[in-house]
Amino acid sequence: MTVPDDRSGDRRGGLNRSRQNAPDDRGGGGGGLNRPRQDMPVAWSDLRRFTAARVALGRAGNGLPTAAHLDFQEAHAKARDAVHSALDVDALTAAVAPLSVLRVASQAADRRAFLLRPDLGRRLREADRAALPVAPGSFLFVVADGLCASGVQQQAPALLAAAVPLLQRAGLEVAPVVVAAQGRVALGDEIGAAMGAAMVAVLIGERPGLTATDSLGVYLTLAPRPGRTDAERNCISNIRAGGMSAAAAAEKLLWLAGAALRLGATGVALKDAQPATPLLPR
Amino acid sequence: MGFAQAVGGTRYLFPDLKTLLARATPLRSGDVLAGVAAETAAERVAAQRALADLPLAHLLAEVVIPPEVDEVTRLILDRHDAAAFAPVRSLTVGGFRDWLLSADTAALAALAPGLMPEMAAAVCKIMRLQDLVAVAAKCRVVTRFRNTLGLPGRLAIRLQPNDPLDDPRGVAAAVLDGLLLGAGDAVIGVNPASDNIETTLRLLELLDAVRDRYAIPTQSCVLTHVTTSLLAMERGAPVDLVFQSIGGTEAVNRSFGVSLALLREAHEAALALRRGTLGSNVMYFETGQGSALSAEAHHGCDQQTLEARSYAVAREYAPLLVNSVVGFIGPEYLFDGKQITRAGLEDHFCGKLLGLPMGVDVCYTNHAEADQDDMDALLTLLGVAGVNYVMGVPGADDVMLAYQSTSFHDGLYARAVLGKRPAPEFEAWMQGIGIEAASGAGLLPGRLAPALAGLE
Numbered sequence: 179m180t181v182p183d184d185r186s187g188d189r190r191g192g193l194n195r196s197r198q199n200a201p202d203d204r205g206g207g208g209g210g211l212n213r214p215r216q217d218m219p220v221a222w223s224d225l226r227r228f229t230a231a232r233v234a235l236g237r238a239g240n241g242l243p244t245a246a247h248l249d250f251q252e253a254h255a256k257a258r259d260a261v262h263s264a265l266d267v268d269a270l271t272a273a274v275a276p277l278s279v280l281r282v283a284s285q286a287a288d289r290r291a292f293l294l295r296p297d298l299g300r301r302l303r304e305a306d307r308a309a310l311p312v313a314p315g316s317f318l319f320v321v322a323d324g325l326c327a328s329g330v331q332q333q334a335p336a337l338l339a340a341a342v343p344l345l346q347r348a349g350l351e352v353a354p355v356v357v358a359a360q361g362r363v364a365l366g367d368e369i370g371a372a373m374g375a376a377m378v379a380v381l382i383g384e385r386p387g388l389t390a391t392d393s394l395g396v397y398l399t400l401a402p403r404p405g406r407t408d409a410e411r412n413c414i415s416n417i418r419a420g421g422m423s424a425a426a427a428a429e430k431l432l433w434l435a436g437a438a439l440r441l442g443a444t445g446v447a448l449k450d451a452q453p454a455t456p457l458l459p460r
Numbered sequence: 461m462g463f464a465q466a467v468g469g470t471r472y473l474f475p476d477l478k479t480l481l482a483r484a485t486p487l488r489s490g491d492v493l494a495g496v497a498a499e500t501a502a503e504r505v506a507a508q509r510a511l512a513d514l515p516l517a518h519l520l521a522e523v524v525i526p527p528e529v530d531e532v533t534r535l536i537l538d539r540h541d542a543a544a545f546a547p548v549r550s551l552t553v554g555g556f557r558d559w560l561l562s563a564d565t566a567a568l569a570a571l572a573p574g575l576m577p578e579m580a581a582a583v584c585k586i587m588r589l590q591d592l593v594a595v596a597a598k599c600r601v602v603t604r605f606r607n608t609l610g611l612p613g614r615l616a617i618r619l620q621p622n623d624p625l626d627d628p629r630g631v632a633a634a635v636l637d638g639l640l641l642g643a644g645d646a647v648i649g650v651n652p653a654s655d656n657i658e659t660t661l662r663l664l665e666l667l668d669a670v671r672d673r674y675a676i677p678t679q680s681c682v683l684t685h686v687t688t689s690l691l692a693m694e695r696g697a698p699v700d701l702v703f704q705s706i707g708g709t710e711a712v713n714r715s716f717g718v719s720l721a722l723l724r725e726a727h728e729a730a731l732a733l734r735r736g737t738l739g740s741n742v743m744y745f746e747t748g749q750g751s752a753l754s755a756e757a758h759h760g761c762d763q764q765t766l767e768a769r770s771y772a773v774a775r776e777y778a779p780l781l782v783n784s785v786v787g788f789i790g791p792e793y794l795f796d797g798k799q800i801t802r803a804g805l806e807d808h809f810c811g812k813l814l815g816l817p818m819g820v821d822v823c824y825t826n827h828a829e830a831d832q833d834d835m836d837a838l839l840t841l842l843g844v845a846g847v848n849y850v851m852g853v854p855g856a857d858d859v860m861l862a863y864q865s866t867s868f869h870d871g872l873y874a875r876a877v878l879g880k881r882p883a884p885e886f887e888a889w890m891q892g893i894g895i896e897a898a899s900g901a902g903l904l905p906g907r908l909a910p911a912l913a914g915l916e
Contacts, residue, residue, distance in 0.1 A: 220904045228633035232855020240872035257826040293791045387862030
């Protein structure tokens with residue numbers, strides 16, 4: 179599917195449980211079991227070579243051994259803390275310098291409101307809309323905390339540092355970066371429309387899993403305006419250490435931006451024109 | 461026609477049936493988000509009292525979504541069996557609750573074709589968790605493909621070996637891990653990371669080869685879109701079960717890219733393959749409260765009523781497996797462990813009452829207010845309620861979908877404390893190859909050679 183995947187927290191498709199972009203985070207993929215004789219038992223723990231999933235955890239009765247249980251608890255604790263982390267805008271501003279930064283917030287007053295009312299996270303605070311400058315025809319970056327501020331804090335500066343020069347070299351004018359608190363993907367539509375941007379890329383924290391708690395997603399929308407649907411966006415997912423690199427994501431964003439301008443569209447139409455990428459490792 | 465009820469000196473008015481049903485629904489975030497929830501606890505109980513006094517037959521007369529705009533409503537009305545409905549026709553919704561608590565297994569089975577989903581949803585709203593467990597535990601729905609699911613005293617596990625890259629080795633390793641821990645009798649079913657046809661074909665071939673080489677009496681499934689499964693069948697791929705996510709309105713199904721006609725086409729194609737050895741239940745459906753609202757396809761109805769309507773879609777195609785993915789859809793629909801727990805038991809109850817082989821994906825996401833303790837409680841409650849199957853994911857951590865479901869270990873726990881066993885054919889297979897002794901020793905049994913699953 180071409181719409182943002184469920185980890186943006188803006189999922190509209192409800193049950194479509196697939197994921198477009200996948201992490202590439204396993205080490206030692208070239209390893210393998212020695213060819214066993216079929217009547218020779220093999221150690222259960224050898225299965226760990228083939229997957230990052232929690233296989234071969236052993237058993238304590240029917241339950242998890244203590245160490246495996248606490249490993250899980252630690253991973254969940256980190257994911258929960260990541261969901262409830264807050265964006266440090268001063269630190270982010272310093273990290274993206276010399277790019278200039280504008281601060282806004284959605285209508286979700288706090289984390290609880292953000293989680294319960296996705297509609298408020300898609301709407302800009304009235305006062306903030308009035309204060310936005312116009313930047314007609316520009317390429318606009320909106321950096322939003324989404325479901326994981328810590329992921330944005332860690333990944334967004336490197337992505338901006340890689341992407342902005344590429345876009346400028348391609349002749350695009352890059353608007354001041356807008357940093358949005360308690361923001362969802364569609365908040366970029368309202369900000370982009372208010373500023374008159376040609377295109378908006380929303381850099382947003384993805385819902386943390388137990389293995390990746392610092393992942394960034396990018397959602398590109400041509401001619402942003404309120405009412406755009408997820409089918410009108412393109413997504414780059416899983417930008418993090420161990421996932422897609424900032425440099426690779428910047429190249430991908432440049433490719434998508436160029437294709438969007440040629441086609442006059444983002445979303446389904448653009449996806450169809452994209453060259454296929456290999457789905458399985460060679 | 462409207463409904464009125466006084467509580468505490470205040471008179472509450474409910475303009476129509478769908479509003480009455482929504483206001484009577486125990487609190488959940490999705491109904492608040494949709495703007496259909498009761499505003500106060502008193503309004504909610506007023507709606508519950510008014511609903512309890514409503515004749516059950518009224519639900520045949522006043523539909524929540526007009527048949528002119530919704531093929532699911534038309535299906536529900538077309539399929540209603542008046543003769544099966546006769547034993548409860550004269551009851552109110554409140555009287556129906558009492559009837560259910562006293563009914564036996566045979567009476568419940570005979571009633572199923574006479575029930576509209578809205579009737580199950582209505583009575584559900586005036587039932588406590590205990591009632592939902594007690595009635596569901598009396599329902600029995602048995603289905604067959606290569607084994608027998610839903611028998612009394614049995615609890616099956618879907619082995620869910622998802623891999624973020626659809627890497628056949630990652631899938632195979634998770635399959636072996638699950639088999640070693642007693643999972644896989646419900647189905648060995650992969651959610652592919654990609655909807656790509658070539659990936660689907662490769663995964664289908666892998667799962668079928670593993671099942672065949674280890675001679676496992678079970679079925680496999682790649683949970684891809686129904687159109688991709690149709691394409692795979694055209695290409696001669698080994699499709700045991702056809703999967704699809706479904707919802708309770710024509711519009712939400714359209715957002716999933718399906719219609720009743722398309723599901724019928726897929727059902728007929730899967731039946732024509734004649735791959736089942738013990739039976740011909742060839743469909744696998746997933747549902748979940750909140751999907752219609754998330755697709756803006758809810759027609760002002762509450763999410764639990766719409767969930768029950770999705771079971772009318774499911775039962776049209778005699779599925780082997782149906783499960784709600786209860787905690788997956790997110791905290792804007794079910795906020796915390798309490799809401800997820802109640803919804804999981806509601807979905808299981810309504811599905812069983814309507815004659816479906818219900819399982820539940822006992823699960824949560826990291827932005828919901830829930831944790832492993834909540835899952836333990838819901839899993840145990842569902843086990844007592846006689847759930848046909850639950851999920852088995854390595855270590856409860858789905859590394860592809862990034863959410864937490866029940867683990868293989870959780871399945872072992874539930875079977876042990878509840879005195880349940882795997883599906884009989886699968887249990888015999890496990891005993892035959894010595895799984896319990898091998899896993900106790902930290903080994904794979906000789907007959908589960910990893911090389912046969914492509915791990916070398």
